[in-house]
Amino acid sequence: MAKKVFIGVGHGGSDGGAAKYIVEKEYTLKTAFAVAEYLSGYGIDYKLSRTQDVDTDMDSKVTMCNAYRPDLVVDIHFNAGGGSGFEVYRSVVGGVSKTLAENINSEVAKIFPSRGVKTRTLDSGSDYFAIIRETSAPSVLLEGGFVDSKKDADFIKENYKKLAKAYADGVAKTLGVNKPAVNVLDKDGYKEGDSTIGSLALKELLLIAKEIGISTKGMNENRTVGDGTLAAVNFLLGKWGYKQNGIAGENFIKKLKAEIVRKVK
Ligand SMILES: [Zn+2]
Incomplete structure (x- = not known):
């Protein structure tokens, strides 16, 4: 059975997310589509939390995710607040979430400066982000650079597909999935249904x-x-x-x- 990944697409509809040099909700969707394409190349199944510019509240996103029963969850965002670079949030519990975060981080670090793997918790000590706290499968939240950094925004506009590839490569590594062979031995020949x-x-x-x-x-x-x-x-x-x-x-x-x-x- 093919492995399954739930791709959370940050923001959407009336919730634009962060905005300055780029609008977060636009690039979360573009990046998510590209991640999906790269995952397909690995033979990994996926589900996107949205495929259009629509609102998805956090409760329905988590419900959709858990109903899909994915092996892993990635939630795609971009950052704001005056910094620069990539960062990834993993669960305080560690486990596969930590491995996934580290694998994605090392792929991204090859192409874009990284602020590293982080955790963020509530006062109770549990994970701050619902997409990490409330999902059954190991989950990470990706902040692919700052929308209010001109340098980051320029990189994102040019290279969001490279970021997406780094995300997909980190996912595949975590799942132990290798790229299927692409070379075709024969285009024509005997195939199912032949009786000669x-x-x-x-x-x-x-x-x-x-x-x-x-x-x-x-x-x-x-x-x-x-x-x-x-x-x-x-x-x-x-x-x-x-x-x-x-x-x-x-x-x-x-x-x-x-x-x-x-x-x-
Ligand atoms: Zn966001």
Whole structure:
């Protein structure tokens, strides 16, 4: 099952957030969309607290987040108050929230000055931010630079996608998720639903591969390329470091034959 991340998009609608050289609510949304895109590249599922310029009160944001049952939570904000640089808030409890904060912080620090990982608490000692305190999954709040620093705002306008990539890379590292392979071995070839003499030959080849221990995946008994064959094709594509597109073409057959020959020699 794919890992899931809830992306809180700070402010929105009548709540513009902080504003000076840029308006916080605009860049939280832009950055969140970019984070989502980078997470998709890792095969990580996501849910955004908003996708338009609308109000979302904190209670419904927390409820939405917990209902989604994410593995991790990131809440995207920008700072104000006369400083400069990135900072990230983690839970006082530590744990995975702390790891996530540290992983994101070290990615951001490669591209933008960081004020570091911080905690903020209520008088009671529990976390100040509801998105950290009230969510079931480990959560961090990201302040991606100051909207009232001209230098930061210029960086954000130019590089919010780089910030987003740093956030996504830190998330992926925390989840132990590696980027899926992007190289395609065959664009055309046998795929699910095929029922030809060639697809039967492919099945036989895959069966041999399984019998001699090259592949662990089995296939079904009919003569089409079905779920079992598809699983075997994708298993081998993954093993060879190619994108698992379920297609076994000329290159696939060549590679599989070579591997079988190597193994039986
Ligand atoms: Zn904010």
